[in-house]
Amino acid sequence: MPTIRVSANGEAALETRDVRVRYGNNEAIKGITMEIPRKRVVALIGPSGCGKSTLLRCFNRMNDLVPSAAVTGEVLFHGENLYADHVDPVEVRRRIGMVFQKPNPFPKSIYDNVAFGPRLYGRPPDLDDIVERSLRQAALWDEVKDRMNDNALGLSGGQQQRLCIARALAVTPEILLMDEPASALDPIASAKIEELIQQLVEHYTIVIVTHNMQQAARVSHYTAYLYIGELIEYDDTNTIFTAPHEKHTEDYVTGRFG
Amino acid sequence: MSERAIIEVARGAGGGAPVASLRGARSRTAKEAAIGGLLFAAGAVSILTTVGIIAVLVWESLAFFRRVSVAEFLTGTVWTPLFVPQHFGVLPLLMGSVLVSIIAAGIAIPLGLGSAIYLSEFAPERLRRFLKPVLEILAGVPSVVYGYFALTFVTPLLQPLVPGLQLFNALSAGIVVGIMVLPLIASLSEDAMNAVPRGLRQGAYALGATKFEVATRVVTPAALSGIVASFILAISRAIGETMAVVLAAGMTPNLTLDVRESIQTLTAYIVQVSLGDTPFGSIEYQSIFAVGLLLFAVTLGMNVFGRWFLKRYREEYA
Ligand SMILES: Nc1ncnc2c1ncn2[C@@H]1O[C@H](COP(=O)(O)OP(=O)(O)OP(=O)(O)O)[C@@H](O)[C@H]1O
Ligand SMILES: [Mg+2]
Secondary structure: OOOOOOHHHOOEEEEEEEEEEEEOOEEEEEEEEEEEEOOOEEEEEOOOOOOHHHHHHHOOOHHHHOOOEEEEEEEEEOOEEOOOOOOOHHHHHHHEEEEOOOOOOOOOEHHHHHHHHHHHOOOOOOHHHHHHHHHHHOOOHHHHOOOOOOEHHHOOHHHHHHHHHHHHHOOOOOEEEEEOOOOOOOHHHHHHHHHHHHHHOOOOEEEEEOOOHHHHHHHOOEEEEEEOOEEEEEEEHHHHHHOOOOHHHHHHHOOOOO | OOHHHHHHHHHHHOOOOOOOOOOOOHHHHHHHHHHHHHHHHHHHHHHHHHHHHHHHHHHHHHHHHHHOOHHHHHHOOOEOOOOOOOOEOOHHHHHHHHHHHHHHHHHHHHHHHHHHHHHHHHOOHHHHHHHHHHHHHHOOOOHHHHHHHHHHHHHHHHOOOOOOOOOOOHHHHHHHHHHHHHHHHHHHHHHHHHOOOHHHHHHHHOOOOOHHHHHHHHHHHHOHHHHHHHHHHHHHHHHHOOHHHHHHHOOOOOOOOOOOOOOOOHHHHHHHHHHOOOOOOOHHHHHHHHHHHHHHHHHHHHHHHHHHHHHHHOOOOO
16 A cells, blocks of 8 residues: 655654554454654545544544543654553643544633643743734634633634634644544635645644545645545545545545445 | 325324315314413412512511511620510521531532532543432432431530530531532532533643643533532522521520530521410511521522622633
8 A cells, every 4th residue: 555654754743553443342443554744734534434533533642531442553753652651641632732623612711712721731921922822823813812801602613713723732732633623614714724724734743634525635745545444545645636546545535435 | 004194194183174284283272272371370389489488578577677676686696585685686596507507518519519520520430320319319318317417426426526515516517517418519510510511621631631620620610600509509508407407506596606506597596486385476476587588588699699600700601
């Protein structure tokens, strides 16, 4: 299977080795080995239920929160296995942030939402700056700078999602995991998120799950195609969408099934 | 039965009209009206009862206040309605109730909230499903049992630890009333926390929050309205609690902050007079309505305060 190899020159942000996830007796991820290059956008695509979200949650140990989930294999981050005994999942999640499908701002002020993460690690003296920087990075600053104390739930869906991105950026993660971040948004808000991803990738490594082929083609450098827990093909986005090696991939991206 | 046949039958039920009519069946409309009327009546009974109770309280209190001034009642520090010279200063009773409620709240709020946080955020699902009904059963134990428990167990247990603790004392009463309302707080607060959307928790975990931080910084604030409601309900119950307090704290009107002494609460006084042979229409008889009215005002005040507090501090999720 063609795959992306970057570890030779030390550019992998994440590397998985034979990762398997079972929910009880159901094996949802069946041994996936892949590398996520630094400061690139990697899209995970595949039919519903193929394990995209499950795989994504392995990258920051969010699967720990699912009582029935059992993960085996290795996920290497700076050469260290995230699933090693001594690794603290709380620290992992601080370094590897996540944005969810449904915007989930806290029912607090806009400011408090962004400040939430930094406040977990003490009282940073430059909190105002962190909040402003994060909101600017999330392309939300101009829209909210005069209403920082308003409740975040008063924002539109698209604004809420960018707020969630700002909130994740405020703890300066190295990697941002996004699980269908635009699927609950209208086309304009969705386009804004895509634009934002393209800006963020200058500083962050991004892994995005999407059901939208055009979106994957527009925003990502590399695309991984999953099918029933297996990595079928992983290559340059261009290759995946124009000249995939696997027939299965081709059928999926051309909409012949799924 | 084929789809076609079902349609035929449905038409038949509609009164045999050849084309299905949108007119509702008469009998159903009448039945719904009757059900609506019954439900309204059920609601009306409870509202009318409440109005009636308040009316009686106010009416009898007015008679009392024609003989004892409101100022004397509310500011007087001696309460001796059953001896000569009679004094009707309600402060000793009010203090008794407040003292017991503060002790009870001091026990029930931290322990109840702690249990709720444990159950909702830390306990494994199976343990939670076992403990929740247990809490609800505890909340149903008759209060006289708690009074007995205070008198025969808590006080003897405390006596070596608290020098000067009398047989009847406010401390034991407050402790058992606290234990009594604790399940209420734990259970209602847990309900409120459980209702907080999972997405909020995940959002916090994904930022590197610990379980404890998720519980205290996200779940508790988001569930605050339910939590505060449980506090208010619990304190209202503590103030209104009667049997446990009579048994544990005795019947000595006593304007004191010393929790080792016997006191009398507002409710205990009402019981004392109601069970005695006070003649109908006497000032002692009327005094229990004034005390009852005060009790009602205190509980109402708590609720108003609770609503105000919620309006100010609530973090409402969508
Ligand atoms: N919490 C869970 N408990 C048990 N099984 C689960 C759980 N979450 C996911 N699964 C199962 O794991 C498999 C992969 O699910 P996953 O949510 O990762 O798929 P997905 O590719 O993200 O799908 P979608 O595109 O619909 O979001 C499915 O068979 C699903 O039923
Ligand atoms: Mg998914």
